[in-house]
Amino acid sequence: MVNETQHTCSASSSSKSDGGSSSGSESSKDSSRCSTPVLDADRHERLREKMRRRQDSGDKWFSLEFFPPRTANAAVNLISRFDRMGAGGPLFIDVTWHPAGDPGSDKETSSMIIANTAVNYCGLETILHMTCCNQTKDDITGHLQKAKRLGLKNIMALRGDPIGEEWEEEVDGFNYAVDLVKHIRNEFDDYFDICVAGYPKGHPEAESYEADLRHLKEKVFAGADFIITQLFFRSETFLKFMKDCQAIGITCPIIPGIFPIQGYHSLRQLVKLSKLEVPQEIKDVIEPIKDNDAAIRNYGVELAVTMCRELLDSGMVHGLHFYTLNREVATTEVLKRLGIWKEDPRRPLPWAVSAHPKRRVEDVRPIFWASRPKSYIYRTQEWDDFPNGRWGNSSSPAFGELKDYYLFYLKSKSPREELLKMWGEELTGEESVFEVFTCYITGEPNKNGHKVTCMPWNDDPLATETNLLKEQLEKVNRRGILTINSQPNINGKPSTDPIVGWGPSGGYVFQKAYLEFFTSSEIVTALLKVLKKYELRVNYHIVNVKGQNITNAPDLQPNAVTWGIFPGREIIQPTVVDPVSFLSWKDEAFALWIEQWAKLYEEESPSRMIIQYIHDNYYLVNLVDNDFPLENCLWQVVDDTFELLN
């Protein structure tokens, strides 16, 4: 937004406000049995409703602005930044639009695809910027249709920089942001929430501050839902601007844009682009320390915190919008010091949700993808409706093939060299594979001194919840029960529990103990004998890469393994062990041996052949202990198995 220029002439003030007759809701209305329990209001409301609710409740909030990355690697990094900064609880993020960078394309670095990833794979409410200058109506409509198809629900409508000096208004063209606002409302009715830019000091190209305010009012009356401002250096600047807006009848939310100074050069560049003047008192501090990045950042954080406090204390400001410059430290620091960074251990559900509107009622998934939510979302992206309340008996859940292991949002955060250090430059046998699994569990360095912080089935270190099982997991992995997913049994812990809690407060969460692992056919043979003793208590599914499948699950029914009971709500059962989906997961789980691990090594190399051998000969096993109120019996099952083998 910093490079946004402003229209300089008046435009029609015809207005169409946001009370459109067609809401974006896709829930069916023809049945009294339509199930749409609102587990988390945030998943169901539009952005403008969320803002209103926060304002009514007095909860302060923040949002984060990012620009699209230049390279594919930077895209991978940005996505993990989204995940990390998403944990702090932004109300939304926004992604800027750079006409020169092919922003509407399918490239992994385009604004469109970055915003798509933020919504669908990171579950973030997202605003996509869009500029209209020098574009045809069809281009713009095409971009908007694509955005809608991808699940984007919010547009920041901007003019964009005219190309070259000799820019002239086009008749019937998109000359100003207000034209884009009108176009969106004409073509898409009330589907999108629309944001527009405000200039606390007036736009540099505006005739006057007052003329600029009038243009802003036109944008709002043309259908914009809220305003985000250009950065400023003093809280008075914003507060005066806000009062002036209100005085001329602008009543929608106005969100101050906050720019924590992070370095000398980025400040200079920004000032140049935005044509703002840095106040003398700030220059006086910065000039002497211009080569000391850390000092400048500390000062920038201090300055931002002070200004934000003044804004919030004014009672006029409910949310703060941060220009992050795609960096993490300064903004996070400011937010933490303000006390509005909400690293809430309570997840809305036990898995990462998607913010695509068609998935807003989704509240059940097979547990298999618990550590690979992005893969799950990818493989179910073509579904028209999503399980709500119950998984059901699905004789053919149509999971898409996972062929694109290298899609940037599915890719490991670690490069090949890192992975080789963790998983072994050279494997000497199955035992060296056991060792990798064991190091991942224990967090201890491997024999070459490298910590194993990810596995092909899990790109993150062990979950805190899994830590509860660490000792037993270490023991079994050492002996060739190669675990890739597990959860302890939980018998009614408060939903606010920092380790296993999820969902609204005041509830109770439950789990059945679950264990999923690869293991040799020798161990499977012994295990099957042992499982006879546990026939009524333990459900199992055992399958190899060829699809040979052994199970005691009745009639292909799903088994709920995580559920929560909340005040005034129906039961939520977010994860199930579904026998049918397990066969789709099996393909993915086995393929990861090859795609992520074997392919690190030369073809025909011993290391690669060891992984290939495991892939071809091991079984994937899952076990559920149905007796959740009793002590987890799955460790006993494994112990009995080893005993039988000895």
Add this chain to the structure above:
Amino acid sequence: MVNETQHTCSASSSSKSDGGSSSGSESSKDSSRCSTPVLDADRHERLREKMRRRQDSGDKWFSLEFFPPRTANAAVNLISRFDRMGAGGPLFIDVTWHPAGDPGSDKETSSMIIANTAVNYCGLETILHMTCCNQTKDDITGHLQKAKRLGLKNIMALRGDPIGEEWEEEVDGFNYAVDLVKHIRNEFDDYFDICVAGYPKGHPEAESYEADLRHLKEKVFAGADFIITQLFFRSETFLKFMKDCQAIGITCPIIPGIFPIQGYHSLRQLVKLSKLEVPQEIKDVIEPIKDNDAAIRNYGVELAVTMCRELLDSGMVHGLHFYTLNREVATTEVLKRLGIWKEDPRRPLPWAVSAHPKRRVEDVRPIFWASRPKSYIYRTQEWDDFPNGRWGNSSSPAFGELKDYYLFYLKSKSPREELLKMWGEELTGEESVFEVFTCYITGEPNKNGHKVTCMPWNDDPLATETNLLKEQLEKVNRRGILTINSQPNINGKPSTDPIVGWGPSGGYVFQKAYLEFFTSSEIVTALLKVLKKYELRVNYHIVNVKGQNITNAPDLQPNAVTWGIFPGREIIQPTVVDPVSFLSWKDEAFALWIEQWAKLYEEESPSRMIIQYIHDNYYLVNLVDNDFPLENCLWQVVDDTFELLN
């Protein structure tokens, strides 16, 4: 069936067996999200599949035959007999067809309506007999269509008695049962399961025993699924018959018809109708005691038990069909002595299920109708689909009006005089109403010495589960908190618990404490003050007859108050407190004051005016304690309310 006569000529042996391409299933197939968890296989299978499953598992079973009653009062009695005998676990019941009695009509005594009631309101798998002799094709098709519409799935295809002596075969008419079997298969494909009659001694009108066997084979090959036999007096008779059937290629199940001798006259009449001969050794015992009903019945029970044991011990018999003559004692006694009467405290669900095929996936209901399941079924009979897994946010659950309080299957089992004795010939004030509620709870006689065994909202004595709350309920009813529904909180009791258990074994059941009552506006005012203290813990709905509604339930969401966790299954939550349905229930609950109670008294009488006053001025309240793992706080809420009033 005892009055069934048999065709005497051969009929075509063209056969159409039961492997039809269209199954009766109505579940949608076009979505991978179709939810059909099988809580209880019995609710989902067709009768012939149930038989096969029982045979495979070696479980012995029984079934019960009834004839339609003559009077409306007898119909009410028969329905409560269905409920009582249904508790013993018959695999099915069947209802005979008497052409002279207008069997297909809508009269409450017709075969069709009795069978309809058994299926829909008593939840019993039911076979409707149907005879074809002297009827047009259109009549028969009409009966079958009606049966299908009402949810009947099984037909016993019979010829029926020719009217008069001079009966002659009609060309292209329905002369024999086999014609009816063929007609059903032609017109309804595989929708119905078809049963036909077998005669262990040969039909009295048959040319020979062998010819009769051939006719039976024709009926089976025309599409019958199983055979029920005419009664017989010696197990050898049946076992020989069964072997003879098998020898000529009849492989479907053959179920012996058992007739426990219950009295001298009924035996004589039966023998006359069936043209069977009573063995001399039985006559020798009976003749001397022919005026001693009890002695004959004891002997009949003894005889039946011995014969049934021989049949079961033969290994050839898996189920026994009882000719009950609409009586309870003898048959129940035989079944109990055989050990196949299964008064299983484990209900499939916490409420009475319906056996209508369209309700086979129904597993959620509002708790309000827990004591009035027949009224619930009646009011939802027009629904096309039923909640499965989740109640959902139903902005307009279309409950039918309950106007027909006097429909025989909704009617109180007690006549007016009884009700007056229980509820008071003359009421002297609100306190005398409190007294009636209190006596119902305590089980103590009222001041006139009569026990109160039912209430307008509950036609049965207090449930064993409610007994757990007896002491507290007594206390609050005495003071004008007039309870009509309640349940204790349960935190994970085994599903086999004899008092609160339900569903398959190996599971755990849970409940939130629930209390529903009528009370005065004075008490409501105090209660509302007290409830402020419990705001986060207790959900409440308070409404008067005019619909003034006070609640703290968020967004009209349902609150699950009963749920169960079972091995290898999704969560089942059979009862919810749904704020929207509560308003439909409110109309019914208030109307019952007038319809069932006030109308016992003369218009303008003081007693009637007292009930009218309560109806007009009291509130209906429901309370849910969401903290099910803690001690139920609802009694504390009520205590606090009374304290505030003092």
